[in-house]
Amino acid sequence: MFMILAHHFVVHNGYDAKNLPLGPERIFFQLVMQGGGKVGVVIFFTISAWFFLDKEQTIKSNFKRIWILEREVLFWSLALMAFFLVFDRADFGIKMIARSIAPTIMGLWWYVTAYATFLALLPFLSKGLRALGKHTHYALAITVLAIWGLTSFIPGTFGLSDNVFGFIYLFILISAYKWYMKPFTLKQIWLMTGIGLGFFLLYTCASIVLSLFGIDEGIYITGPFRLPVIMVGFGMFLLFDRLSFHNRIINRIAQSAFAVYLITDHPTTRTLLWKHLFVLKDLCQQPLAILWILGILLAIYIACILIDFVRQGLFVVTVDRNRGHWFELAWNKASEWAIKLTQSIAKA
Structure with a gap:
């Protein structure tokens, strides 16, 4: 999530990194921070997808996940709307209010909308991939790699943007690996990760x-769901998956990691942070600019974590007292209506 935060600092900043003089700082911003954010998205999604593959996915269980996700999303959407309506109305019009009331449907955060859509499709996707069997699943994985993987090296070809199709693409590859392939050895993982990083460096030199x-076009290979990005992200995940340790502090902080994204990548917060408070051009004039910027990002990360601890405390004494109860009531009522509708259609 810190990698994603650093990525947003670069891509949403009021000063384009490509306008900086060519040198180590500019390369660091574009290669490590901008490219690292896309790697972070792959890791963040893989963590969820990896454990989805261990158990059967049902329509009810996934809609319950969406319901629980929506509670946190809606909380931060309304809380940030209230904050900016009080303290900074300039960038908060009627359209933003509408998006804040229905953030997932209106696509206030691309990841939330794409991930919720993926969860709704997951039971069918998972069963369909299982039904394909090993060899057809492999053929599908090779096909999508040929379409979106190999072509991702060629500028000007179509690719996957930040949406649900990127998650489906990743899920096809991850499931093929986990269900059917022999686990990579440590050497193979390092080789895959190293090759991905090698392409990062190659395109940086270009x-x-x-x-x-x-011709300042940026580093092409750092785009969304490019094959080198997937190789590095999945490789990093597999490296950490080989470790076995438990840490209560890390687990506690991890519960608020998603809130860092929701708070900092809200459109109005994004404008405030990266176009008014922390502009790249001004920060680059400081000595040890890179360390200074990373320190600011770390402070923002910690502040968001602490703020979300308050949200978690509120949830403990309110909606989490009977977690999922309202969903069960709504699901049961919807099921009754569906049965009655089906019966009435059958009679007609």
Whole structure:
């Protein structure tokens, strides 16, 4: 999540990193921070997908996940709306109010909307992939790699943007690995990760050469769901999956990691943070600019975690007292209506 936060600092900043003089700082911002954010998305999604593959997915269980997710999303959407309506109305119009009232449907946060859609489709996707069997699943994985993997190296070809299809693409690959493949050895994991990083460096060198000729297009390979990004992200996940340790502090902080994204990537917060308070051009004038910026991002991360601890405390004494109770009531009522509707159609 810290990698994602650093990515947002670069891509949403009021000053484009490509306008900086060509040098180590600019390369760090574009390669490590901007590219690292896409790797972070792959890791963040893989953590969920990996454990989905261990048990059967049902329509009810996944809609319950969406329900529980929506509670946190709606809380931060309304809380941030209230904050900005009181303290900074300039960037909060009627459209933003509408999006804040229905954040998932209105796509206030792309990840939330794409992930909720993926959860709704997951029971069918999981059963369909299981029904394909090993060889057809492999064929599907090779096909999507050919369509979206190999072509991702070629500028100008179509690719996957930040949406649900990217998650489906990743799930096809991850499930093929976990269900049917022999686990990679440590050497194989390092090799996959190293090859991915090698392409990052190769395209960085190409970007530098183009910049010398006045063509500043950024580092192409750091785009969403590019194959090198997946190789590095999945490789990092597998490296940590080999470790076995438990830490209560890490687990406690991890419960609020998603809140860091919701708070900092809200459109109005994003404008406030990256276009008014922490502008890249101003921060680069500081000595040890990179360390200074990373320190600011860490402080923002910690502040968001602490704020979300308050939200968790409120949930403990309110909606979490009987977690999922309202969902069960709504699901049972919807099931009754569905049965009556089916019976009435059958009679007709």
